[in-house]
Amino acid sequence: MQRDWQPTAPINNLAKRADILSKIRSFFSERGVLEVDTPVLSRAATTDPFLHSIEARTHAVDGAKEETLYLQTSPEFAMKRLLAAGSGSIYQICKSFRDGELGRHHHPEFTMLEWYRLGFDHHALMDEMDDLLQFVLPFKRARRFSYQAVFQKILGIDPHTVSLEALQQAVEAQQISVSDAVDRTDQDVYLQLLMSEVIEPQLTGVVFIYDYPVSQAALSQIREGAPSVAERFEVYIDGVELANGFHELADANEQRKRFESDLEKRKQCGYPIVPMDELFLASLAHGFPECAGVALGIDRLVMIALSEKHIEKVISFWDRV
Amino acid sequence: MTTYSTNEFKNGLKVMLDNDPCMILENEFVKPGKGQAFNRVKLRNLKNGRVIERTFKSGESIEGADVVELEAQYLYGDGTSWHFMDQVNYEQYEVSEAIVADAKQWLKEEDICTLVLWNGQPLSVTPPIFVTLKIVETDPGLRGDTSGGGGKPATLETGAVVRVPLFVQIGDVLKVDTRTGEYVKRVDA
Numbered sequence: 001m002q003r004d005w006q007p008t009a010p011i012n013n014l015a016k017r018a019d020i021l022s023k024i025r026s027f028f029s030e031r032g033v034l035e036v037d038t039p040v041l042s043r044a045a046t047t048d049p050f051l052h053s054i055e056a057r058t059h060a061v062d063g064a065k066e067e068t069l070y071l072q073t074s075p076e077f078a079m080k081r082l083l084a085a086g087s088g089s090i091y092q093i094c095k096s097f098r099d100g101e102l103g104r105h106h107h108p109e110f111t112m113l114e115w116y117r118l119g120f121d122h123h124a125l126m127d128e129m130d131d132l133l134q135f136v137l138p139f140k141r142a143r144r145f146s147y148q149a150v151f152q153k154i155l156g157i158d159p160h161t162v163s164l165e166a167l168q169q170a171v172e173a174q175q176i177s178v179s180d181a182v183d184r185t186d187q188d189v190y191l192q193l194l195m196s197e198v199i200e201p202q203l204t205g206v207v208f209i210y211d212y213p214v215s216q217a218a219l220s221q222i223r224e225g226a227p228s229v230a231e232r233f234e235v236y237i238d239g240v241e242l243a244n245g246f247h248e249l250a251d252a253n254e255q256r257k258r259f260e261s262d263l264e265k266r267k268q269c270g271y272p273i274v275p276m277d278e279l280f281l282a283s284l285a286h287g288f289p290e291c292a293g294v295a296l297g298i299d300r301l302v303m304i305a306l307s308e309k310h311i312e313k314v315i316s317f318w319d320r321v
Numbered sequence: 322m323t324t325y326s327t328n329e330f331k332n333g334l335k336v337m338l339d340n341d342p343c344m345i346l347e348n349e350f351v352k353p354g355k356g357q358a359f360n361r362v363k364l365r366n367l368k369n370g371r372v373i374e375r376t377f378k379s380g381e382s383i384e385g386a387d388v389v390e391l392e393a394q395y396l397y398g399d400g401t402s403w404h405f406m407d408q409v410n411y412e413q414y415e416v417s418e419a420i421v422a423d424a425k426q427w428l429k430e431e432d433i434c435t436l437v438l439w440n441g442q443p444l445s446v447t448p449p450i451f452v453t454l455k456i457v458e459t460d461p462g463l464r465g466d467t468s469g470g471g472g473k474p475a476t477l478e479t480g481a482v483v484r485v486p487l488f489v490q491i492g493d494v495l496k497v498d499t500r501t502g503e504y505v506k507r508v509d510a
Binding site: 101103104177178182188195218241 | 350352357379380
């Protein structure tokens with residue numbers, strides 16, 4: 001244990017990490033995207049049932065009543081308030097925090113790049129993402145598949161119309177053995193299992209997956225149609241999930257409904273009920289510009305750039321805190 | 322009974338799975354950006370040695386397995402059971418043929434083996450990595466044959482058959498690696 005004071009990442013990797021960060025800043029500076037810096041602590045938390053916020057006990061002044069604040073799981077809400085206030089296109093490189101996430105690709109405290117582009121939809125933002133990745137990584141340009149296309153191609157399943165039974169059969173056919181605690185009535189759980197166990201390992205190079213099932217919309221706009229889809233995209237590099245983007249939902253009422261349904265799901269799962277972000281909802285109600293936004297894990301990006309297999313090699317002190 | 326949550330999973334941890342004691346070999350935390358987190362786990366069934374993969378919901382708990390390893394001296398075998406003695410408390414254990422399994426061909430009286438107990442009952446026996454055993458049968462080697470390529474089979478005092486170089490003769494004592502079943506060298510008796 002005596003050696004635990006030492007960094008998990010070689011210093012040389014930290015130098016390369018600094019180079020990548022500086023390249024990213026120059027990329028956005030050249031495009032006239034404003035760098036911002038928003039608070040990591042908030043009185044509200046994400047309602048996403050599968051993201052767990054870390055709580056902090058605080059006192060505004062010495063002796064004041066104790067108050068619970070939450071460390072952000074992403075800077076999304078604060079940045080969207082800036083957008084509603086007329087900031088124009090913005091980006092931020094900041095720490096985000098997700099409780100209970102530790103592994104080869106995870107650390108509870110990690111660095112996120114998040115940016116928003118006014119007037120973009122998710123396809124225009126994918127173009128820019130591709131440019132950014134070209135700028136920092138030695139990879140060919142991204143290939144793009146819709147969520148539907150990738151499921152049809154690899155599993156012969158239409159994810160928008162498939163029945164729960166057919167999904168269960170597909171999981172069995174792939175010999176994915178799942179413990180009894182996994183919810184067997186949730187279509188999305190099966191889709192995500194097939195995605196992470198079967199599809200992701202086959203995504204070589206840079207791949208963008210777009211237009212998700214409506215049930216996995218998160219904070220994206222829904223495009224009505226047959227089928228209706230969520231205008232969301234994910235970025236994968238050699239099967240590692242790197243970024244998640246949205247054609248952003250601008251409707252305050254719809255946003256509130258999604259928060260409420262998240263909280264309902266949290267209740268069912270026995271997860272803590274957290275305060276939803278009323279300031280963010282108020283900013284949407286005020287009027288929110290048409291835009292697309294995306295969050296990218298910087299640690300994973302550096303990991304991929306340096307061909308490292310474990311995130312500890314690019315984070316100064318992985319779990320040695 | 323102890324239970325372990327997925328966030329306590331680590332390599333070497335012994336847990337119960339499908340009513341059998343298992344040891345965790347690999348544990349990977351997997352989480353889609355939006356959605357349920359999983360632990361993708363590889364385990365070895367300690368009863369039959371098979372490797373299984375199982376995907377757990379992150380945060381779920383499973384029962385620990387009461388598995389202990391101890392150093393035990395092999396005392397004797399009577400053809401139906403094999404007898405061992407705990408080196409610490411001198412407690413004796415009777416092990417059936419099914420459990421002693423492949424280890425039996427290496428067991429020489431007084432050798433120190435590893436005995437694995439599950440709920441206090443023998444689960445498996447591992448012989449010492451290196452054993453020293455006498456040859457009881459082998460063809461006489463051809464004097465002057467130095468090609469060294471082929472070797473020949475030799476039967477050891479415990480019944481094991483290993484491939485040996487041609488110069489090795491009946492009555493010689495050999496050092497053998499029990500993990501691979503390979504001849505290491507001839508030992509001066």
